[in-house]
Amino acid sequence: MRKIFRNVAESYLGRMLQQADIAINGERPWDVTVCDPRFFETVFAGGSLALGESYMRGWWECQALNQFFFRLLQQGLDRSCCRKIPELFAKARALLLNRQSRRRAFQIGERHYDAGNDLFELMLDDHMTYSCGYWRNAETLDQAQEAKLDLICRKLNLQPGMRLLDIGCGWGSLVLYAARHYGVEAVGLTVSEEQAQFARKRCEGLPVDIRLQDYRDLDGTFDAIASVGMFEHVGYKNYRTFMDVAERSLRPGGLFLLHTIGSNKSVHTCDPWFDKYIFPNGMLPSIRQIGRAIESRFIMEDWQNLGVDYEKTVLSWYNNFEKNWERLGQKYGEPFYRMWRYYLLSIAGGFRARYIQVWQIVLAPQGNAAGYQSVRCPHCLD
Template structure:
């Protein structure tokens, strides 16, 4: 890779009169980002075709050229934040965004057959990676930071918040749709006396979770949510779905809520914890979809309301999206600290991809381009009214 002085060598000789170079530097200046600057969010360019690639391919070109080592930035999270706040994403590579959005609208990218792809590609990468990056509970979703000082405290606060919102009591049954490594189930069983069943499409998650369950009333099922059909006698007192709805897709939203409704007791509660986008119909990020979460798509508030209203009454809606910025940066710090022990297994290219993923996502929440919602639903209105716990 070239040195940080690459800009000084490239600009006068190769791109002084290049339209794409001039356009890119002008756009970046609007976001207060300099090419070759000395601030941590400034961009250091190492390859003469970097801006050609970014301007023609948008988000996909930006991420791919970074992973290929064509450019660097000391503080990627702030770089992305500034781009989004300046709405530069709306001016670059729109064809790629439109195609990704059209493909998602015309094709069921989250069909039952395709649903297992994200488990194999992302969640089965290696438990060593996630054990190093996540807190001891291995909660892989937004933590709750109002009073927390550490990642572990913030994740425990999030798990407790969910249990309190669900009004869990000893002996209740809890279904966790997309249970991950079981952090919520273990917490609910240990602290609230719940009996838990978790659904996951990751073999590695199910295997490690089952090993950790020991004598707790916790069971993992390797199954897509559409394969799970309890009869009336097996319905659960409570249901939670934490960080899984992002893999469902608009073509399956109705089936998802119908599955949750038929799995829940008539007087039960359902908590949905999901990342959300600000506008319905907005495109998914092509780089994230291709390299991190295949077939992923974020719901809008209107989509959640529309597709859930036939099966549920909405009791509560809570947005703490800014907490995901802090969570992602905590994961990034742990990933960086653990990298010397991980690099032989994963390699330099994975390192650049993963640090781009974590910091890029942090930037989207810091810019308030993405949100984090917890929605509480009941089948026909909670008896006596629903009150969110004071936290």
């Protein structure tokens, strides 16, 4: 009976992958090489969670995972092969529970961002910026990330003496850059102990306050607010609360810039493999969900899609990760290597397929009476 089930699973997966021009045991970089026949029945029954876990176990290989996922997602095959029982359970939990409550707020810091500063130092750019770079006039990752930081500062119209809040400050890249180059005072919030310690050390001597704090516990007012790559951890049940906090924390005439990965459709949870191994309790917002959250709170002044820049950013991270694995391998081990490789290259494929987006949204509580000038590149307006 098991052999029959395995044959059925192999036949089904083979036909499904053919739709995306992916062959099983083919010779092209994006083809799948099956190393353990348990791959077929496991993925057939378990969907995307099983696909990722079987890769972590070494049951299948793919020379170019990013191209594999690009083809898979471009054809919409995730909807036919990856939506199994684990996803149904994830949806039920998301509907019944607030998976991003105050009690759970620090889980993402402990399980992802506290993985090790050495890992992120060797993978990211010199600014330690863990979000999409801006490649319009950039040739290197460092240049792309500095251009992105400067773009945010210009969109917020930062001026010397202003007070900036960064909700989800990471390792302090934006607050450090804004304090040095725009003369602002800054407060950065993070739920990662490792990030907080690292950012405080980097910002010594500057008017920057790094707090290990959930956004819901924030007090005080600011001339400008940014949130870069953090909204993905807020959760749809908390979007309006998040916007309430931003609105009450912003002084009259201030601007709020939200930088987030976005979903093409409204969902309530993320992929089960990513939820289990990479971003616990995470989910991507849609345009509709963001619109509902800002309604009656903010006027949307500007909305820019940077999604095409993220594939290049993630591949730069991956290349740094591979280049430095010899230094990292003894500490993190082979299972982590396979997990992290799967994470980075699947994301790269998703952005190349335009399956997911990156948005920078500029919001103002009462709007800009004189009109907002949209900034699209450093040192220019258009």
